[in-house]
Amino acid sequence: MDITNKKILVCDDSILARKQLMDAIKEEAEGGTFIEGVNGQDAVDKYKAEKPDIVFMDIVMPEKDGTTALAEIKEFDKDAVIIIVSSVGTQEQLKKAIQLGAKDFIQKPFEKNQIKEIIELRLGGK
Template identity: 85%
Template sequence: MDITNKKILVCDDSVLARKQLVDAVNEVATGATFIEGKNGAEAVELYKKEKPNLVFMDIVMPEKDGTEALKEIKSFDEEAVIIIVSSVGTQEQLKKAIKLGAKDFIQKPFEKNQIKEIIELRLGGK
């Protein structure tokens, strides 16, 4: 699947989690540019600066959690496509994230086919 000229922001406080997500995207699609952030504050800053086509973001992060970052990004750009990727999301946090405008949720550990489906659906990759 070719997603050349697409920017993907991957935001997680775990370096390993970011690497796994980037590797998974690269296994199912080629050509994307990746931007990485390690907390919600960086996610908001990087989103405003880079305007990525797709965001994968954890909920539980230092400085600013994923739901706060989601709210700020959506107030900046209501068309933002944000996918929550989290292992410790409670039902309440997930409901809040969806209510705030998250497009989808993937539970860690994720499967490659979940990433492929998101890329196809959200970036129109073929």
Template identity: 90%
Template structure:
């Protein structure tokens, strides 16, 4: 699917998890700009500087966790489209993320069709 002129931010402290998600996104969506962050501080700074159309955000990260980063991004831009991607997501963390404005949640390990559905739904690609 073509997502030319769209930006996607992938933020995860695990290099492997970040690479797997980016590889899946790039396989599904072509023409976009892909941005990587390694912690919640990166997520907030990169969101403010790059203003991505879609954010995939881990919850458990060093320096600033995903729910804190989510809250700060939503405070900066209430329309931000943030998808939580986490293996550790307890019910409480997931509930908090949704309350803070996360649009969806993907459990690791994820399936490529989950990523495809999110991109189609959130970016309108086909």
């Protein structure tokens, strides 16, 4: 799948989690520019600066959690495509993320086919 002109923001406070997600995306799609964020505030700042096509974001992060960052990004850009990728989110947090406009939720550890489906669905890959 070719995503050459797409920007992908991957935001997680764990460098390992970011790398695993980026590697999984790279296995399914070629091209694409990756932007890394390390916390919720970083996600908001980088979204505003880069306007990525899709955001993969953890919920539990320092400085600003994923649901707060999600709300701020959606306020800035109501069409933002944000996918929550989390292992420890509570049902309440997940419900809140969906209400705030998250497009999908992936539970860690994720399966590569989940990443493929989201890339195809959200970035229009073939």
